[in-house]
Amino acid sequence: MNLIGLLSPELILLATGLLVLILDMAFHGKEGRREWLPFVAIAGLIVFLIAASFLWGTHTSLLSDMMAVDSFALFFKVVAGLSTLLVILASWDYFQGKTPYEGEFYGLLVLAALAITLAAASTDLIMVYLSMEFLSIGSYILVGYLREDPKSNEGAIKYFLYGAVASGIMLYGMSLVYGVTGTTNLAQIAQVFAAGKLTGDMLWLMLPALIMLLAGFGFKIALVPFHQWSPDAYEGAPTPVTAFLSVGPKAAGFAILMRVFLAAFPAFQLDWAAVLAAISMITMTLGNVVALKQTNIKRMLAYSSIAHAGYILIGFASVALDSPSLFNGVNGVLLYLLGYLFSNVGVFVAVIAFENATGSNQIPDYAGLIKRSPWLAGTLFVLLLSLTGIPATAGFLGKFFVFAAAINVQFYVLALVGIVNAAIAAFYYLNVARYMFFVPSQEESHVAIAPALAVALGIATFATLLIGLYPQPFIEFANQSVRLLGVF
C-alpha cells in the first residue's frame, strides 16, 4: 500500500477536525446550521474507523521510521475513535446555554483523537514528544472550555501547570537518552543496548533518564506521584471532557509507555518492571482509599480512574511477551482498556444525563433514581458493576487478565494487592447503587434523557455486557494487537 493509503485514517481525522472548525466559522450567526456539526464529526469518525479496519494485519513503518502501522497502533485507533464517538454523543445537549462556541468543541475533540492515534503509532522520541504535546495542549483547551466558569478555568490552569512541568521533565529525560545512545529512534536505541557497545561512563545516565520519561508518561496516565492534577481537572472540566480525559489520554499514555519501554528499553526490563509494580500498588491503593470519602460523583470517578490506571499497570508491570502463557500482560492491558472505555464513558454519560436534568453532581442527589428514571438507574448499575469487576461484565474480563498476568510471572503480592483493592472499590461503586435503589428521594419528578445520550448509554451498556458475556472475539482481537512493530 502507498503512503496515502497507510496514513488514510490519520488524514481523515485531520480533514474532519479542520472541516468542523471551518464550518463552525462559516456558519457563524446561522445557529440552525451549526447543529449539523456533531453529525459531521461523527461521520468523519465512522469513516476513520472503516479506513483503519482496512489496515488490519499491515505491519510497516512510515516517514523514515517515525511512525509504525501495526496492530498495536490499530487497536488504539479503535479506542480513540470509539471513545470520541461516545463523547460526542454524550455532549449533544450539554453545552446548550453554557457557551456560544459549541462547534469548536467537536473540532478539538476530533483533533485530540488524531493525537491519540499518532501517539500510539510513534516509534521515535521526537514523534512521541510531538504527539503527546498535541494531545496535552488540546486537552488543556478542552478542560478550560467554559471560559466564564471559574471551576473550568481552575481545572485547566492546574492541568496546564502540572502538564507543562511533567512534559519538560520528560523532555530532559529524552535528551539524556539521545545523548547516551546517539539516536532518537526506538528500535535503534534498543540495538545500541543490545550490541553492548556503549561507553561506560554515560550508562549511569540511563536510570535518571528512565525515571524522567516515566514522569511524563505517568502524568498522562495519572499514576500516583504524578496524579495531583487529575481530581481537580476532572471536577472542573465540562463533564463530557472529563469522560474523554478519563479514557482517551489515559489510553494514549499507556500506548506510549508500552511501546517506548518494550521497543527501546527491553534491556532494562528488570528495573522498570519493579518500579512499575511498586507504582501500580501505590496508585491502586491511594485512588481507591481517597475515592471512598468523595461526595461529588465526578471527583469519585476521578479517583476511581486513578485506581483503574493502577490495575491496568499490573498488566504491564508483569509483561512476559515470550511466555507461552495466554496471559502475556500486554493483552490484559488492551482488554482492560477496551472494557474500561465502554464502562467508564458509559458511567459518565449517565452522570451527564443526570446533570443535564437536575444540575447536580452530588452522590446523595442520586437517591431514588430507580423511581425517577428506571432506564438510567438500570444502565448505570450495570456499568458500575463492570467498573467493580463483577463477572459477566467487561470489567471482570480485564481484571481477570491482568491479575492472571501477575500470577503468571509470580508477582503474587501485586496480584493480591490488586484483588484487595477491587474489593475496596466495590464499597464506593455500590454506595451509588445503594442511593439509587434503597434511599427514598425528596424529588419525584421524572429524569428525562435526551435521545443522543440514551443512544450512547445503550451502546456503552450493550458493549460492556457483550464483552463480558461473549469475550472470545475480543480476546482474539487483543491477542492479535499485542504485535508491536520491531518487538515481534
Add this chain to the structure above:
Amino acid sequence: MVPLSWFLVLGAALFCIGVYGVLSRRNAIGILMGVELILNAVNINLIAFWRYRTPDHLTGLVFAVFVMAIAAAEAAVGLALIIAIYRTRNTVIVEDVDLLKM
C-alpha cells in the same frame, strides 16, 4: 575546544533553576517562566549532544527546533488560560485559585 561536560553542567544547572522556579513561585506566570527554563536546558543538552556525539546526523538539531516551536504553542495556551483566570478572579497567584478542594 570546550569539553562536552561543560555544556551538560550548564544544562543541568539551568534545569535545576527551572525546577526551583516552578516549585517556589506563587505566580502562575513565574511558574511558566520556570518551565521555559527547563525547556531551554533540554535544548542546550540536545544541541551539545548533537555537536559532540552525532554531528553528521541532524536529529538533535531537529528535535531542538521542534521543542522551541512546541514551547511557543504551549506558552500561548498557558497565557490564554492565565488571562481567563485573571478575568474571573483578578489574581494569578496559584494559591488563591482554590475552588476545587478535597
